[in-house]
Amino acid sequence: MVKRGLCFAITYTNQGPYEIEEEGKYVCKLCSLGMDKAKNSLVSYWQENEQLTKYFLAAILESLQDSVVSIDLNRVITTWNRGAELLYGYTAEEAIGKPLTLVMLPKDVQDLIDKVDAIKHEVAVPLYESVRVHKSGKTADLQIGLSPVRNSEGHVIGVSTVARDVTEAKLQEQLKDEFIAVASHELKTPITSIRSYAELLEEHLKNSTDTTAFSMVQKLNTQVERMIELVKTLLDTTRLRGGEVPMNPESLELKALISDITESVQQISEKHQIQIEADSELIVVGDKRLLSQAITNLLANAVKYSPAGGKVIVSAKKKNQHAEISVQDFGVGIPDDLTNKIFERYFRVQGTTRSKTSGIGLGLYITAQIVRQHGSEISVISEEGVGSTFSFLLPLDNWDKIKAA
């Protein structure tokens, strides 16, 4: 059991070992303590007294603000730290021995069963968000990480759950979204008259001999269009997050859809050759505007991040019962450690080529959200200096017909 109030003094001796004292008395030496990445579990290496390892770890767990709870494979609570007491309102004595469902909404139980099962079968579970119920009945939004607890033979015997209350953080996100929504909405009014005046002016100067003025007003119009796209993008991100964008699903023939999109993106750059490699007769069900936006974003990125020009390939290929849509460029690529981050909101890869390109880090976020709304996930394969391939699958609506043919 967890011993309350356990306190160690640690003397840091250059690179270790660390000398541990308890209540002023020398206890032992600690060489290192940390996460064993290979085993994905907490391990520590002591020179002395193994029992103290447990005390030491327990003391760390006790001092954490985050809730750390471990459960066995039947989801029965086996340990419960101070953070858990604060987060859920139950003491360790009240919680240990009870099922973790004590602090969960009934609708989330199956999800936990599935996740514990995954961990049992050595499948890693990414960080996820869920709702937990406090003893008082109040609910909180939590970010939860699950990892296996192993016995000395390395077999998974339970799961440790580390949870952090993100209610406040989510509220802040929501306020930020509301601000962006209001600000971009307010921008639309002045943009409406700017756009109209600029268009009227362009029309007025079209037949004039003042070609300089005409060319200037054309540039003005191009910039106004960019600004409108930016405002729309900002609004879309807040609406996609809030799940407010309604889907209008319809049957779409991918080759035709891709050809239309390619035509408009090709206009951005003369240096790039966008090549279409699409199987015919691939029909999917999706929202035309949203899917077009997703593919346009991928193509625009492919152009943007291959500044030297060259080939960009957009393809739609049959892959079993799905159509695989992908966009490949031969540009700057993405550093290995950042491929997971690029779909996050406002994330932009730093670097010389990249910092020269404009953008606010929303294109891929929106694309990923749109793909997710269509029940799929976007993936990326990339190598720095070689290029990137983004792809996602959509179920074929005419699979029966294709199969029969």
Add this chain to the structure above:
Amino acid sequence: MKRLIIVEDDADILETMTIILRNAGYLVTGYFDASAILKGTFDLPDLFIIDKQLNRFDNLNLCRILKTQESTRHVPVIMVSAGTGIAQLAQDALADDALEKPFKMAELKEIVAKHLS
């Protein structure tokens, strides 16, 4: 010559809409607020273009009135708004069509022509 009434409280937007539609050959009367429409002191047009939000007054109600009262129900109403959900809101308020700001000159002319042909 077809007659249009535009109700829009932003002076610059009202001006540009008026120029665009006059250039397209319509006779345009502009109002900054809905009072004349509510009082009925206006000449019946062939089409109304109404901004959804006028100084905190929600003109969806104005639209509903125009589309239900005997004297104006046959006149098409186009609701204009910077809000993204305007298509559905306009439909619910019985409007004939909706146009989201910022619109292109061509889009404005197109939508007006569609309801006056």
